[in-house]
Amino acid sequence: MKRILTYPITESDSDQRIYDFLYHHGYSRHIRTWLKQHPGSVRLNGEEALFYFPLKNGDLLEISLEEEHPSENIVPVDLPIHIIYEDEDLMVIDKTADMPVHPSIGNYENTLANAAAWYFHQQDIPFVFRCINRLDRDTTGLLILAKHMLSGAILSDQMKKRAIHRTYLAITEGKTDPAGTIDSPIGRTDQSLILRQVDHENGDSACTHYLQKCWHPKTFYPETLPVPQDGLSLVQLQLETGRTHQIRVHMTSIGHPLIGDTLYNPETALMNRQALHSYRLAFTHPVTGVSLEFTSPLPEDMVEFFPDCNT
Template identity: 50%
Template structure:
């Protein structure tokens, strides 16, 4: 796969080295080292350039990202919905019961398998890089990076809490109109998967919530949630902590069988595009099983 990026040098970057300029555009030193392996991967005014070359006003810098594909993911035709796609990113509405990556018991039923098939059908070779991961049973929006550069920039945005995610959940009982949950989370002793609130050993965790609707007959609340930290199972653990566990959550609410999965959906995504720097906003409708329960 190749991604060609063209830059016209403006006044703030006069006398920058190419390396310094690329670092400011979000390239990592690892990506710059990778570029050096390929002839003409960096050209300045149509001539092969070194990263120590200096830039002048109105110079044309072209970077060709070449990425050999070493793909051992089995392509499988699976149902999923694409919300948006360009040369650098893909936004997917992930269905329920679909893991993100292949594992021992999920070799050919994952989002990685589905996208490998999709890209091959388009005669594209793309390394699978999921930026915003979701649990197997959680539905909703995921960002996929289609090249090294977009992945690097989006991962930095994730680390800096610049990718804003809003979730929708259905919880037991009538939840307060709004509030915040500030309770540290750690792995439960003797468990690889289960998390719990632990004020001695846990990592700082904070969740904001807002009740959108209450169904008195079913005694369930539709709740909007925003994460201010990114701990594993954070929403599920925090809602259990305030005695409003998620419907259908076999791990943290095993006695509730109103749904056959946890009622959790990644509803909104907002972030800055890694290459164009445009503000991106996406929404995915509440899935049918959650709508039916409401």
């Protein structure tokens, strides 16, 4: 993957060193080191430049980022991949159920990483897999892939600063309160490396906001509405933190586990996966600074539990 970025220097940027300019534009220490090690990757007014060179009004700074080798141990596999947005810097993917994000033991050729590797392999483009927000294997919906090291660094920093706003939809058992906040730390259980639990003594802070919603085939009603059919609720959730299994653990802790979640709700039999969908992503473009927002329709296996609301 090769990306060339150009920066017209204005009066406000004058008298900065190139090093300082790059630092303020999100170039991490790793990227700045990479640039130093690759002659010709920094050019000022068409000529190779060093980090200590000063910038002046009217200059044109050009940065070339190129990775010649794809991610190791990710085999390109012809798998379906639903791209809802793509530009030179990032992709937004609508992930299906039963697809892990990263390869792991027993999942070497059935992951989103394999599908993305195939997509770029067909274009003869080396691609390093950088997934910004992770989803469990059976959670559907929106994910961001960074296409180069700079967009990866800036988007990862946005995640750390909670500047990527994620909204989920889940179907839970029982009728939840109209709205609520679950502020309970989450940690591992003693019996499993996978299972998590609310742990007030040793857990990491975790906060989830939920709002009960009503499904309509064309839109979501903005009001808070009960969904009593079959004793289920459609719940909109927003995360302040991103702990492993956070939504699943938090909703179970208040007595409203997700249907289909056999890990935390073993008696469930209504779906063959947890009813959880990454519905909305809102964030700032890592290069242009433009605000972006994407939504994904509720998948059919969740829609079938909610016919039209009569309101």
